[in-house]
Amino acid sequence: AIEQRMAEAEALRIKRQQVEMPEEEEVKPSSDLEAGKNLPLIYGDPPPELIGTPLEDLDPFYKDKKTFIVLNKGKSIFRFSATPALYMLGPFHPIRRGAIKVLIHSYP
Template identity: 55%
Template sequence: MASPEPKSLVPFTRESLEVMGQHSTKKPSEEDKEDLKPNCDLEVGKELPFVYGNLPQAMVSEPLEDVDPYYINKRTFIVLNKKRTIFRFSATWCTLSPFNSIRRATIKI
């Protein structure tokens, strides 16, 4: 399956988390499971491709919706540093909510 057009970078919000929950409750068809694989250009530690446009300073070190369609129902978000390096985090509640101020502060480090 060809990957869809790149979407723009969008801040990760509580609404984003709700949409992820809706996607995770839907059962993917067997065909979708086989065709959808992580995009090798969007792996952790790689630089975000320039096809996604310029990275506004306000989005550096901020949680963003995952741009890889493979992760749409995996409850993840990404954070980019100044060099556009991709870091992927779980959006599930472990000890702290993804919106907890302590967790958000540690992501920025």
Template identity: 55%
Template sequence: MLDSPEPKGLVPFTEESLELIKQHIAKNHNEEREEDDVKPDPALEVGKELPFIYGDLSRGMVSEPLEDVDSYYYVKKNTFMVLNKNRTIFRFNAASILCTLSPFSSIRGTTIKVLVHPYPFLLACELRFKLY
């Protein structure tokens, strides 16, 4: 899964994804070796637009955690990726925050949606009108 040179499609980040990352990190830690051949892809840097070779971005994938398409970040940095509607790449740590907030908690999910929204003021207005 992680060693494929072909670009994979966008896949939701799930608890199974997190478990695979943990297993891969544990395996590399037990073998006490570093994979120096894995380098970050400059086209997939934070703040850049996701290349179209990764497929269309469906409406359900906007502002939702996705498996990182760059294997360097996915395996070595323990991250997941979030895209906004402009296909801008954001990365977040997959570890639990304060030992309680997993990447799948609703509080963390709402915070991520606010952070990646292209116009935070408009998001606040949308949330306000939805509440009333």
């Protein structure tokens, strides 16, 4: 799905160059959805089964980038790259999932 959106964005960019259409305003990352900040109240409380699992990024800026977010129990946002780590560990590999759980765990 991400590759398809990236291809559509690239095709639209090439089409704009050929037709000389006016550029859209550049989308910027939302300051409410920055990594390290808490999930805004407008999104409500996430279900417990979504805590600690990779989720599609909520920020429109990242819709065509290979990233995902993970929420911890305190609803803090952690953003990770969805590209293979060390060129072999995908985002759903058990070793990588374990490392993410260690990183997002809040210590007392």
